[in-house]
Amino acid sequence: MSASTTADKALETATMRAVSWRLMPFLIAAYIICYIDRVNVGFAALQMNKAVGIDPKTYGLGAGIFFVGYFILEVPSNLALERFGARKWIARIMITWGMVSMAFALIGGPISFLVLRFLLGAAEAGFFPGVILYLTYWFPAVYRAKIVGIFMVGIPVAGMIGSPISGAILGMDGVLGLGGWQWIFILEALPAIILGFYAFVWLTDKPTNAIWLRPEQQAWLLRTLETERARAPKIQHQSIWQVMSNKYVLIMALVYAGASGASTSLALWMPTLVKSYGLTNFNTGLVNAIPFAIAAVWMVAWGHSSDRTGERVWHNALPLAWMVAALLATFWATNLWMIIPLLTLIAAGTYASKGPFWALASEWLGPAAAAAGLAQINALGNLSSFFFNYLIGYIKDETGSFPMALLPIVAVATLGCISILVVGRNQPRTVAVQH
Numbered sequence: 001m002s003a004s005t006t007a008d009k010a011l012e013t014a015t016m017r018a019v020s021w022r023l024m025p026f027l028i029a030a031y032i033i034c035y036i037d038r039v040n041v042g043f044a045a046l047q048m049n050k051a052v053g054i055d056p057k058t059y060g061l062g063a064g065i066f067f068v069g070y071f072i073l074e075v076p077s078n079l080a081l082e083r084f085g086a087r088k089w090i091a092r093i094m095i096t097w098g099m100v101s102m103a104f105a106l107i108g109g110p111i112s113f114l115v116l117r118f119l120l121g122a123a124e125a126g127f128f129p130g131v132i133l134y135l136t137y138w139f140p141a142v143y144r145a146k147i148v149g150i151f152m153v154g155i156p157v158a159g160m161i162g163s164p165i166s167g168a169i170l171g172m173d174g175v176l177g178l179g180g181w182q183w184i185f186i187l188e189a190l191p192a193i194i195l196g197f198y199a200f201v202w203l204t205d206k207p208t209n210a211i212w213l214r215p216e217q218q219a220w221l222l223r224t225l226e227t228e229r230a231r232a233p234k235i236q237h238q239s240i241w242q243v244m245s246n247k248y249v250l251i252m253a254l255v256y257a258g259a260s261g262a263s264t265s266l267a268l269w270m271p272t273l274v275k276s277y278g279l280t281n282f283n284t285g286l287v288n289a290i291p292f293a294i295a296a297v298w299m300v301a302w303g304h305s306s307d308r309t310g311e312r313v314w315h316n317a318l319p320l321a322w323m324v325a326a327l328l329a330t331f332w333a334t335n336l337w338m339i340i341p342l343l344t345l346i347a348a349g350t351y352a353s354k355g356p357f358w359a360l361a362s363e364w365l366g367p368a369a370a371a372a373g374l375a376q377i378n379a380l381g382n383l384s385s386f387f388f389n390y391l392i393g394y395i396k397d398e399t400g401s402f403p404m405a406l407l408p409i410v411a412v413a414t415l416g417c418i419s420i421l422v423v424g425r426n427q428p429r430t431v432a433v434q435h
Contacts, residue, residue: 034154
């Protein structure tokens with residue numbers, strides 16, 4: 001290797017290390033809090049449903065109606081982020097969702113529960129696709145599966161640390177006259193508001209504004225990203241409506257629907273399933289954390305594998321395939337020791353696919369299409385969670401079978417697995433940046 005090549009590689013390594021350490025700890029912390037606030041209703045329900053009169057069907061509707069508000073405002077929110085800048089918009093999103101999440105402590109019955117779940121989805125809309133868009137401003141394509149995987153490790157980590165914390169907070173039942181379920185919403189919403197204000201200070205909108213990079217680091221990053229933008233992506237339309245109706249965007253939304261539906265349903269219903277084996281609230285929290293802990297490690301490793309090999313399509317399809325197999329195997333799980341390994345495989349499947357998925361999606365979208373395209377994929381993919389959560393509540397209430405209630409997710413995930421293999425069969429491998 002020549003001296004110039006060695007120097008260039010050292011510059012690349014130093015630049016990406018500086019960017020990663022500046023942005024990723026904050027974004028991961030924000031996403032952990034985001035996901036805890038989205039799904040902590042799963043633990044609160046262990047007391048809340050009885051306290052305010054919410055039946056399984058209403059709970060399933062409320063768990064899912066979050067995604068209606070989310071769907072409606074997802075694309076507008078991402079376009080606003082592109083216009084006003086990530087620093088201001090991410091801060092706005094976090095402060096708003098934190099305030100709405102805290103208001104859940106005031107729930108008095110089914111109506112207020114449904115209204116607040118809808119408003120929480122509307123408040124949070126745009127955070128996830130906004131961050132994915134934001135990462136494309138800072139990380140070349142060769143890094144994205146790993147970086148997105150590291151960012152999205154916030155989901156299983158939220159389950160891993162949020163489960164025992166929420167289980168412990170339920171033990172505060174009666175403190176200051178409030179239920180344990182009310183304390184969950186109050187205490188777990190505060191970090192979102194605090195970090196939201198901190199975002200104004202810490203985040204930088206674009207590499208051109210990054211005074212914390214050395215001039216040569218800034219120049220390398222801008223040059224590399226500009227070279228990538230010159231490549232022709234699959235989706236180049238300028239019109240927002242053309243992007244939102246593009247076949248690749250719609251197919252990717254279908255692929256994401258199975259993984260997203262499984263991960264959200266897992267987080268919202270798993271505490272109830274685990275507790276049904278006779279555990280206490282605190283022990284439910286500890287056991288509930290196991291699948292998420294294992295999935296967190298596997299998620300980062302799978303994203304690293306995708307970047308190292310440059311392969312995206314099979315790194316999407318294989319996790320969906322083993323997730324479907326594990327979902328079907330729940331029909332034969334008769335005790336806690338059988339269900340936990342299956343829940344772990346489901347969690348590992350749904351989370352492992354996410355890094356390669358968003359890396360592939362961002363590679364297919366050109367700069368002009370990225371804001372609307374990423375938001376549309378995420379909005380449509382997550383809208384499936386509305387139907388999945390309602391159907392899980394309805395089917396479980398009617399049949400008493402949790403495995404039976406998971407069959408809609410099995411069907412959509414299978415379709416997604418087949419679709420990504422069909423449309424991605426000629427997808428070239430991502431190659432390392434050439435100097």
